[in-house]
Amino acid sequence: MRATDGPTTPLSMKPVARAFFARPVVEVARDLLGCVLVHETRDGRTSGMIVEAEAYIGEDDPACHAAPGPTDRNEPLYGEPGMAYVYFIYGVHWCFNAVTREEGSPSAVLVRALEPLDGLPLMQRRRPGIASDVGLTNGPGKLCKALGITGDLNRKPLQRKPLVVREGDRVSDKDVEVTPRIGITKSADWPLRYIVRANKYVSRGKVSA
DNA sequence: TCGAAGATTGTCT
DNA sequence: GACAATCTTCGAG
Secondary structure, eight states: OOTSSSSOOOGGOOEEEHHSSSSSSHOOOOOOOTOOEEEEEETTEEEEEEEEEEEGGOOOOOTTTTOOOOOOGGGGGGSSOOOTEEEEEEEEEEEEEEEEEEETTTEEEEEEEEEEEEEEEEEEEEETTOOHHHHHHHHHHHHHHTTOOOOGTTTOOOOETTTTOOOOOOOOGGEEEOOOOSSSSSSSSSOEEEEEETTSOOOOOOOOO
16 A cells, blocks of 8 residues: 555655646645655654645635635745645644646645654644544644644745655555545535545544544 | 634533 | 634725
8 A cells, every 4th residue: 555565764755846736736636645745844854644635726716715816815826836835724723735736727735634654753742632643633734733834834845845745655546535625615515625545544624523 | 994704623511 | 513712814994
């Protein structure tokens, strides 16, 4: 299945090329599954395999931040594909996106969940009280906190440190599941959420008790 | 200048 | 299952 049969480490994987992001956003979202997000800070390195991603399709998508047209906030969406778009939400959480480009349309992929690989102790330090590794990164706000991602990384290229997306093992089509997006009110039924089937690190949106 | 909404999460009932 | 926390952004007046 994944990188369990070799000495593969995130550092031995090469960063994904900028051209990877200069494609239709739905293709990028699907292909990001299995890739590895690596963040290096002075505290150490944390990384995780992307197991859940959502596509936001430019100005024609009511749920996309670009829907109202260009503003100060969504300006990164109109910039170079392959950049980070990090924004603060609900006054509490950071969310990480990768900027893509679909025929000139400002679009992005929201990374919603990771399977932790490197720096587990550091992630746990950043998220005190979380005993299980599953709970560290199974949500967009959670993974940003675990990896130490903040607005400082907004508009930073994802091809070089400190924040890098590296090539991982490609997830086969039969292991990819497509569902409606989570946590939004506009065009919420559009099937633009891509997840690794049966992966326990995938978020569940509104968690039911 | 003011008010409302938001791509979430954790806690309480 | 329901709701509060907390703040940035944007549209309206």
